Amino acid sequence: MSRTGKKPISLPEKVDVKFxxxxxTVKGxxxxxxxxxPNGVSLSKDENFIFVKPINEKRQSREMHGLCRSLVANMVEGVSNGFTKKLEIVGVGSRAQVKGKxxxxxxxxxHPVEVVPPEGITFKVENNTNVIVTGPDKELVGNEAAKIRAIRPPEPYKxxxxxxxxxxIIRKAGKSGKT
Known part of the structure; x- marks a missing residue:
């Protein structure tokens, strides 16, 4: 059994779970x-806890056990507190701003690059160089942050x-002069 999968998921007061x-479905x-x-696990609810258990001891069930527990725990965490990713823009003249959403x-x-957020994701900009991506879905927040980072990934020289x-960012030495 998975060590992660064995842990029960505690439900905050404001969170409602139906399966x-x-x-x-998790509401908060x-x-x-x-x-x-995925197949191979079963869910059960006991007052303020959710338990994820493998259906049998086959390899696929054991593989999915910890994964499913983490997915459900992230859903509960997301609808109660939300997730945040912060990005920094480094470079002269590089900046970000929010127009509408x-x-x-x-x-x-x-040309400026426009990023349209999917439903549930919000962007916030501080000091024109710090971008904050927030939302309830951890996977979606991470994907949107990765898309923004992919616009201009950091380079190793400057x-x-x-x-x-x-x-x-591991920096590289530039060209060395003649010695």
Whole structure:
């Protein structure tokens, strides 16, 4: 059995969970998430806890056990607290701004790049160089942050580009002069 999968998932007061078979719906103050879990696991609810158990001891059930527990725990966490990814834009003239719901990034190209958020995701910009991506779905928040970072990934010589906050960019030495 998975060590992660054995842990029960505690439900906050404001979160409501419904499941039919392998389809689970979680509602909370930050929104509603729905997901169909893969075969090989079963869900059970006991007052303020959700338990994920493998159906049998076959390899696929054991593989899916910890994964499904993490997916459900992330859904509960997302609808109660939400998830956040922070990005930094480094470079002269590089900046971002929000127009309506759309994020407009000027990252050194001949044109600004517009990023339209999917439903449930919001963008916030601080100081024209810090972008904050928030939403209830951890997977979607991470994907949107990765799309923004992919506009201009950080380069190793001067460190210019869009990077995650706290990301360490390993720097390379430039050309060395004649010795």
């Amino acid at each position: 039919e078979g392998l389809s689970i 103050p930050k929104g509603e998430l729905q997901r169909t879990l 759309t994020l407009v990034v000027s990252a050194g190209y001949s 460190g210019k580009g869009i990077k995650y906050q706290g990301e360490l």
